Amino acid sequence: MALLKVEHLSGAEEGKTTVRDVSFIQQPFEKIAIAGETGAGKTSLLKMIGGLMQPASGRIFLHDERVNGPDEQLIAGHKKIAYLSQHFELRNNYRVHELMEMANLLEVTAAQKIYSVCRIDHLLNRRTDELSGGEKQRIVLAKLLSTAPDLLLLDEPFSNLDMHHKQQMKLVLHDVGEEMKITSLLVSHDALDILSWADTVFFMRDGAIIQKGSPEELYNRPADAYCAALMGAYNLIDTSAIPSLHKKNRAGKKLFCRPEQVRLADAHSSEIKGRVKKILYWGSYYSIDILVNGQLIFLQVPTHQLAIGEQTGLEFVSPEPWYL
Numbered sequence: 296m297a298l299l300k301v302e303h304l305s306g307a308e309e310g311k312t313t314v315r316d317v318s319f320i321q322q323p324f325e326k327i328a329i330a331g332e333t334g335a336g337k338t339s340l341l342k343m344i345g346g347l348m349q350p351a352s353g354r355i356f357l358h359d360e361r362v363n364g365p366d367e368q369l370i371a372g373h374k375k376i377a378y379l380s381q382h383f384e385l386r387n388n389y390r391v392h393e394l395m396e397m398a399n400l401l402e403v404t405a406a407q408k409i410y411s412v413c414r415i416d417h418l419l420n421r422r423t424d425e426l427s428g429g430e431k432q433r434i435v436l437a438k439l440l441s442t443a444p445d446l447l448l449l450d451e452p453f454s455n456l457d458m459h460h461k462q463q464m465k466l467v468l469h470d471v472g473e474e475m476k477i478t479s480l481l482v483s484h485d486a487l488d489i490l491s492w493a494d495t496v497f498f499m500r501d502g503a504i505i506q507k508g509s510p511e512e513l514y515n516r517p518a519d520a521y522c523a524a525l526m527g528a529y530n531l532i533d534t535s536a537i538p539s540l541h542k543k544n545r546a547g548k549k550l551f552c553r554p555e556q557v558r559l560a561d562a563h564s565s566e567i568k569g570r571v572k573k574i575l576y577w578g579s580y581y582s583i584d585i586l587v588n589g590q591l592i593f594l595q596v597p598t599h600q601l602a603i604g605e606q607t608g609l610e611f612v613s614p615e616p617w618y619l
Contacts, residue, residue: 296359298323298478299344299446304353305502306343313339315502317353321446326472326479330486330525331499337482338381340499341448344480345378347371357446377444381451383435385423391434392419399441406441412470413437414463429460433467440477447471449481453488461488468492486525490514498522516617517551523619528554528593531619536588539566540611548618554582556613557594559601565608571601585609 299321306314313336321327329337342348344355349364356362357375365371372378386394399406410416413433418426426434432452439447452468453461469492471477483489486496490510498506498513498521506518517523520531532550534540540550562568569587580595585607592609601607 297321298325298358299480300354300356300359301344302354302356304340304343304350304355306339306348306350308339308348312351313502314343314350317502317504319497319504319507321478321480324472324476324478326492326494327481327497328486328489328493328495329480329482329497329499329504330489331482331484332521332525333484335499336502337484337499338450339502341378341450341480341482344446345376345448346373347378374442375445376448377439377442377446378448379432379436379439379450379452381454383432385426385431385434387423389423390419391415391421391423391426394423394434394438395419395441398438400443401441409437409440409475412474413440413467427460429456429463432456432460432464436467436471440471440475445478447477447479449479451483452481453483453485465492486513487527490526498525514553515613517619519619523551528595530554530557530592532592533590536590537567543616546618551617551619552611552613554593554595556611557592558610558612559583559594559596559599560608560610562606562608565610567609568606569609571603571605571607574599574601574603 297320301317301319304314304317317340331337339348343350346362346364349366354361362373413436415433415437418430452464456464472479481489493510495507496510496513497504500521506513506522514526523529530552534550567587569585571583572586572591573584575582580597581599582593582595584591584593
């Protein structure tokens with residue numbers, strides 16, 4: 296039986312439609328991530344699922360029981376759905392363990408496991424004004440988990456975090472899913488933040504879900520250029536000027552590939568030749584722009600021996616070409 300059902304959900308804020316006819320099912324323990332540009336409707340969808348925003352139409356069910364909107368009850372929200380807002384707050388003038396005790400509905404051992412998984416057990420005696428932003432966010436997450444929710448909603452959990460705290464939060468969310476078996480729904484404007492976490496990814500644009508599938512599927516087979524860009528850098532190549540590629544392009548579309556699907560080859564024996572226009576060093580890899588018959592092709596390599604202006608060969612390592 297599905298844990299969450301969303302049926303033909305639509306909604307508006309300040310007179311503007313933000314969610315358009317969204318339907319999907321989430322199974323128990325499934326981790327779904329929703330990605331899209333700012334204003335795509337991700338947060339509005341999450342708030343409606345959590346009972347914090349009134350839908351204009353459609354229905355939401357948790358365990359086959361309808362989730363009411365804030366206009367239908369005295370207190371907005373649902374007791375079995377926890378919502379971690381990107382604008383989280385902690386009460387001032389409290390120690391962390393005092394805040395945890397106020398919210399906790401679990402036995403001591405279960406609560407301690409949450410503190411460990413969220414990496415806050417060393418912060419329990421700190422005052423809330425002695426915490427960094429990343430520490431506060433993990434404390435709010437632990438506080439929500441201590442209420443024993445069936446569904447955890449995460450609204451842009453990686454935004455406004457420095458690299459160190461972002462990596463910590465990613466580890467925490469991974470452990471929450473693996474060790475605590477919490478069903479989670481996460482929204483992000485940067486799909487790269489959720490590639491290794493999600494079981495299923497939805498792409499949103501203008502309030503609607505326009506593509507859904509596994510992270511691998513959406514990374515390698517995006518529906519269009521908008522979906523491709525959500526997953527990071529890519530090439531879209533007009534094959535008409537590259538005979539060896541064009542003969543495989545039966546639909547007359549542009550060849551889509553990620554930078555790592557292009558590889559350097561010998562300049563003399565390769566069918567595809569180009570000239571190096573730019574080389575940038577990014578720590579773990581180099582990005583190289585190569586001009587091939589008037590168009591730039593971008594690739595990433597761990598090491599190279601090229602110089603600006605030098606000719607090089609290219610080859611494509613994607614097993615199944617994808618065209619947009």
